[in-house]
Amino acid sequence: MKSLSEFMEAPVEEVRDVAPTTLILAAGGTRRSAALAGIAPESNEYARWSRERMMQCCQLLVDHGVQYILTFAIVESQVAERTAGYREKLVQWVDWGLAGPQALSDYQRLGWRVRLVGSREFPALTDAAVRLEQATPGSGTPAIWWFVIRDLEAPWRWLIEAAQRSGASSREEVAAALYGEPIPPATMMLSFGKPLVSPALLPPLLYGKTHCYWSQRPSYELDRRQLRAILYDFAFLRRTWREDKLGRAEAALNQRSAWQQGPTIGLGRRLGPFWYPVLDQLPGNEQ
Numbered sequence: 001m002k003s004l005s006e007f008m009e010a011p012v013e014e015v016r017d018v019a020p021t022t023l024i025l026a027a028g029g030t031r032r033s034a035a036l037a038g039i040a041p042e043s044n045e046y047a048r049w050s051r052e053r054m055m056q057c058c059q060l061l062v063d064h065g066v067q068y069i070l071t072f073a074i075v076e077s078q079v080a081e082r083t084a085g086y087r088e089k090l091v092q093w094v095d096w097g098l099a100g101p102q103a104l105s106d107y108q109r110l111g112w113r114v115r116l117v118g119s120r121e122f123p124a125l126t127d128a129a130v131r132l133e134q135a136t137p138g139s140g141t142p143a144i145w146w147f148v149i150r151d152l153e154a155p156w157r158w159l160i161e162a163a164q165r166s167g168a169s170s171r172e173e174v175a176a177a178l179y180g181e182p183i184p185p186a187t188m189m190l191s192f193g194k195p196l197v198s199p200a201l202l203p204p205l206l207y208g209k210t211h212c213y214w215s216q217r218p219s220y221e222l223d224r225r226q227l228r229a230i231l232y233d234f235a236f237l238r239r240t241w242r243e244d245k246l247g248r249a250e251a252a253l254n255q256r257s258a259w260q261q262g263p264t265i266g267l268g269r270r271l272g273p274f275w276y277p278v279l280d281q282l283p284g285n286e287q
Helices: 004-008 012-016 030-036 044-063 086-099 101-110 123-135 154-166 171-179 224-237 249-260
Strands: 022-026 068-074 113-117 143-148 186-192 207-215 268-271 274-277
Touching: 004 224, 022 044, 030 044, 044 068, 044 086, 044 101, 044 224, 068 086, 086 101, 086 113, 086 123, 101 123, 113 123, 154 171, 186 224, 207 224
Parallel strands: 022 068, 022 186, 068 143, 113 143, 186 207
Antiparallel strands: 268 274
């Protein structure tokens, strides 16, 4: 096994060998990120800037071997907002940012397929979904599946409708009916903010044994070093299961304080109007 420092500098071809095929990207905090960059979150400049950051982030993931990116354009909490004028702008920004002329040109140049799931519940985005299918046809990868989710019941409505329509009798068959093709379940989720899962963040039938990472850098601020550190953890450090567990439990005696005084992942504090994790230090190993 390579050390972390070796992995950080390894050729990208070696990194691709251990990257997840399918990844869930839940990049929240886009308005916060824009504000930190000096961009007004209610402006059209915010939409343009966010789209550019999104493209850079997805390109980084694709370059490192991810074939399917499952990500979110609208989630139920945004629909529920009462911020003046926000909901109307949000739909316009999504239409332009995901399926406008510049976006379609980028996808074609990069050879990406892009789809929009859930648009039937957002009539204003129906045409955007059609444009994406027409402009990025085929069945190859890389592929990005964007989700727009009106409420937390929406994913279950999609699943039930697909099962009834197709008469499918297995997860694979229902998933193919719902998404139009078989997509390997995601083995990693990159998310932001509070450690939280919900039907809005776990696409139906497309997650299984999914390893989760929550960054506190808002929006699409994922860089090469951060991604490689995550991929190293995913590929090597989390592989702890073994068939023969003889003596495995007793090995914990060498790190007694780590297990008896260890932190609780998920505890946080208020940071202005936001939640932020309490970053406890892991107790030192005892030899």
